Amino acid sequence: MKTCVVLFTRDLRVHDNPAFASSVGAFDVVLPLFVHDPALPAGDNRRAFLRGALDDLRSSLRARGGDLAELHGDPVTEAIRAAKTVGASAIAMAADVSAYARSRETRLAAACESERLAFKTFPGVTVVPPSAVRPGGGGSHYKVFTPYYRSWEAFTFRDVVGAPKKVSLPADAPKSWFSTAIGDAGETAARKRLSSWLADIAAYGDIHDDLAADRTSRLSPYLHFGCLSPREVVDRAQGQEGAEPFIRQLCWRDFYHQVLAAFPALKSKPYRANAEDEWRDEKDALQAWQEGHTGMPIVDAGMRQLRAEGWMHNRARLITASYLTKHLYVDWRAGGDHFFDLLLDGDVANNYGNWQWVAGTGNDTKPYRRFSPLRQAERFDPTGEYVRRYVPELAHIPGKAIHQPWELPAAQRRGYPAPIK
Incomplete structure (x- = not known):
């Protein structure tokens, strides 16, 4: 029987998954595999979301007669090892674009050639x-x-691909391991x-x-x-x-x-040549921004939402990023790395692409664009409800005054700081 290993990465689903569907259609037996890669660090929230997504994927595969093998280590080494274990003649996976993902694909292609295994990537990300x-x-x-x-x-x-109805699993598939999951994650x-x-x-x-x-x-x-x-x-x-x-x-x-x-260096180098500003080395300002204690309520609300939920409203992402880079003059890379660490949806392309856009080093055709946090607050949180939700020490302040608490007596601010200069 012809056997294939499908290496899941950022395609944790059975519906419209070209790598998985094509493999099930072309091979008698398929081993769905996910390798937990220690070279890809992630915060607790993202690990828990990933765990939930994998649990759900396993359930979907079991409903079709299959299962999900989970291993830990270098994905190239473990995929080759798994292929040998089950007697596979091919490995398939979804193509991705980050420098690390492309390096992983290049190494896996070379390893497959060395082991005389077919290797193919598919769209889907x-x-x-x-x-x-x-x-x-x-x-x-x-x-x-x-x-x-x-x-x-x-x-x-391309056409949307249906979910396979049946998956035949190798008898000697590798065993899985488990950890804490977020319940509403997954397909x-x-x-x-x-x-x-x-x-x-x-x-x-x-x-x-x-x-x-x-x-x-x-x-x-x-x-x-x-x-x-x-x-x-x-x-x-x-x-x-x-x-x-x-x-x-x-x-x-x-x-x-x-x-x-x-431009694989999007995470670390300015996309536009000669676009770098003279960034200030302001560790205290960066820390205050990260913790949501800048003294600018709309900024602090966004940063606290990020820390509490692993997510932030897109308008708040623009406001907080602009405040860090265009008001505090802190390097966009520091902000991008902080977002990347905490966001459930943090990926290299969108996270750092958006940070460079806001900082004026990326794809914005108006690189000197600057968001006024106060005008943004008055326009997109006119009643202050968003700020009250995430900055509870200001919840007692009525109306639009919540967006400019520095104009109030210190006692009314209840310890909330003045804006960073």
Whole structure:
């Protein structure tokens, strides 16, 4: 019998998973495998979310007669070891774009060639593969979003792939290991959330910037871990009233993945040549920002939401990032690393692409753009409800005064600090 190992990475689902579906269709026996890689550090929240996603994936596989093998170590070494154990002739996986992911694929391809195993990568992490949409004139990638969006819209998307109905598992599959999980992680919860979200998508364009309403999809962690296929999300959203602004956000996700594919140093080097500012070495300011004690309520609310939930409203991400880089003049890399450590949806492409955009070192066509935190607060949290939710020491302050507590007597601020100079 022909046997294949499917190495799951950021595609933790059975629906619209080309690597998994193609392998089940082409081979008699398939070993689904996930390798916990110690070279990819993650905070407690992200580890717990991953654990929940893996538990859900295992349940879906068992419902189809399969299972999920989990190993710990270098993914190349463990995938080759697993392939030898079950007598596989091939290894398949989803292609990804970060420098580490591409190195992993290169090493695995070389190891497979050495062991005389077939190796193939498949799409699935993005709607459109990063290299599939290119500008005219021979450029490697689009540097500006709007022309990319036009080409992305005109591209013929691949068909959505159904979930295999039956999986045949090798008899001698490796054993798994377990840890603490987040209960609402995984594909099952993601698909329920998507269905619920699509029922209200018509209002997205009007309310997605309302900080207190929190009426965004909150699908980003599921997209990051691949519990949802971005291609299927677009497929289900297309044609619905009011879906265009939401689909545009999914295109932004693809945009930064193609930027990262062309510029692997996005995490550490400015994308625009000669774009670096003279950053201040302000460790105290950075720490105050990280802890949500800057004295700017809208900024502190966002930073406290991040720490408490492993997530932050996208408008708050723009405000907090701009405040760090354009007001405190702290290096965008420090902010990006902090977000990356805490966000459930933190990935290299979108996290650092957005940080560079805000800092003026990336793909923004207006690199000197600056967000006024006070104007942003008055526009997107006009009643102060968002601030009261996350900065409870200011909850007693009525109306818009909550956004400028430094104008109140110290006793009314109840220990809340003055803004950092």
